[in-house]
Amino acid sequence: xxxxxxxxxxxxxxxxxxxxxxxxxxxxIAKQAGVSEGxxxxxxxxxxxxxxxxxxxxxxxxAFKIQLITEIVDPQKRIQAIMEIPFSLETDQYPLxxxxxxxxxQQEYSDxxxxxxIKEVLVNSLNELKYFDADAEADLIMSYMDGxxxxxxxxxxxxxxxxxxxxxxxxY
Amino acid sequence: xxxxxxxxxxxxxxxxxxxxxxxxxxxxIAKQAGVSEGxxxxxxxxxxxxxxxxxxxxxxxxAFKIQLITEIVDPQKRIQAIMEIPFSLETDQYPLxxxxxxxxxQQEYSDxxxxxxIKEVLVNSLNELKYFDADAEADLIMSYMDGxxxxxxxxxxxxxxxxxxxxxxxxY
DNA sequence: TATATTCGTAAGCAATTACTCACTCTTTAG
DNA sequence: CTAAAGAGTGAGTAATTGCTTACGAATATA
Numbered sequence: 188x189x190x191x192x193x194x195x196x197x198x199x200x201x202x203x204x205x206x207x208x209x210x211x212x213x214x215x216i217a218k219q220a221g222v223s224e225g226x227x228x229x230x231x232x233x234x235x236x237x238x239x240x241x242x243x244x245x246x247x248x249x250a251f252k253i254q255l256i257t258e259i260v261d262p263q264k265r266i267q268a269i270m271e272i273p274f275s276l277e278t279d280q281y282p283l284x285x286x287x288x289x290x291x292x293q294q295e296y297s298d299x300x301x302x303x304x305i306k307e308v309l310v311n312s313l314n315e316l317k318y319f320d321a322d323a324e325a326d327l328i329m330s331y332m333d334g335x336x337x338x339x340x341x342x343x344x345x346x347x348x349x350x351x352x353x354x355x356x357x358x359y
Numbered sequence: 360x361x362x363x364x365x366x367x368x369x370x371x372x373x374x375x376x377x378x379x380x381x382x383x384x385x386x387x388i389a390k391q392a393g394v395s396e397g398x399x400x401x402x403x404x405x406x407x408x409x410x411x412x413x414x415x416x417x418x419x420x421x422a423f424k425i426q427l428i429t430e431i432v433d434p435q436k437r438i439q440a441i442m443e444i445p446f447s448l449e450t451d452q453y454p455l456x457x458x459x460x461x462x463x464x465q466q467e468y469s470d471x472x473x474x475x476x477i478k479e480v481l482v483n484s485l486n487e488l489k490y491f492d493a494d495a496e497a498d499l500i501m502s503y504m505d506g507x508x509x510x511x512x513x514x515x516x517x518x519x520x521x522x523x524x525x526x527x528x529x530x531y
Numbered sequence: 532t533a534t535a536t537t538c539g540t541a542a543g544c545a546a547t548t549a550c551t552c553a554c555t556c557t558t559t560a561g
Numbered sequence: 562c563t564a565a566a567g568a569g570t571g572a573g574t575a576a577t578t579g580c581t582t583a584c585g586a587a588t589a590t591a
């Protein structure tokens with residue numbers, strides 16, 4: 188991965204996440220990255236390929252987090268760790284997650300490969316705990332997470348994260 | 360409001376909410392509405408004006424719902440009514456709300472005039488109930504609502520609404 | 532050193548974009 | 562009934578879009 192490739196990815200991520208994929212022309216990405224527009228297509232084939240590369244990064248990061256969580260033996264603690272994912276995101280990774288969340292609302296780019304592995308861990312953990320309807324319960328938890336993640340990502344540091352986290356812990 | 364104006368608004372809403380504002384050309388809207396492209400600009404001035412008209416509809420609908428809820432005297436019941444808004448949406452209004460939710464993620468079109476009045480009612484009600492930190496508590500409830508609304512709007516009828524609603528009721 | 536491959540650019544291209552304009556047809560008002 | 566205003570259209574237009582291509586520079590490989 189060359190320095191200019193990274194620069195392109197960073198600029199694209201920043202622009203996509205703040206304005207939306209379709210609202211950002213490749214010319215602007217190139218300008219902000221300080222490279223020629225053609226280079227984008229050399230490295231990423233097309234605009235969609237550029238988005239895919241960014242999304243791929245997100246998938247790898249989520250996979251890594253989940254890998255760690257899977258290793259927790261106590262299912263109760265495992266569920267808690269899952270639920271705390273939105274709170275454990277670092278500020279400099281907000282743009283990536285904002286982009287991923289915004290893509291969910293667009294038919295053509297929506298992709299459940301982010302939520303699927305998370306739900307899987309939840310369902311397994313809930314089954315271990317002999318929950319009656321593990322699948323529905325997992326959906327419920329995913330709903331909470333979605334709400335918290337949205338709030339954190341959109342309001343940034345304004346929101347009272349401790350309060351949210353405390354409420355969440357109390358309930359599980 | 361002429362018949363063709365309505366047709367334009369309906370087509371635009373459907374397309375915007377499924378593909379995203381920037382991904383939909385006015386030519387496609389006109390085609391789907393069965394009118395000439397020029398008519399869009401006659402009635403709505405520009406593409407942004409078309410979006411504004413749609414968003415305005417959403418604001419009026421939310422204002423109406425809130426007006427009704429404000430009239431509930433018991434603050435506890437008022438809060439419950441607010442929280443149940445996402446569950447009371449009719450299927451044929453999903454596109455409108457999907458669009459509004461998707462716009463939240465785009466810097467240029469984001470607009471807190473949907474959440475503000477809801478939070479206002481919540482804060483007032485929580486204060487009536489002598490909550491310690493009504494503002495933070497309201498944010499918490501808004502987070503729940505966001506999560507539920509996202510789940511319902513994105514998964515459609517697939518999701519187990521009763522389970523979600525039951526969980527919500529139990530907690531408040 | 533020679534050569535093949537990758538990195539990078541500038542210019543340009545066809546298609547699409549939002550929007551305008553000149554015009555006709557329909558509706559309304561006095 | 563007449564005239565003004567609004568509804569509606571089709572053919573444009575300038576600008577922008579994603580993307581290609583021809584080429585030079587750098588780098589790796591032999």
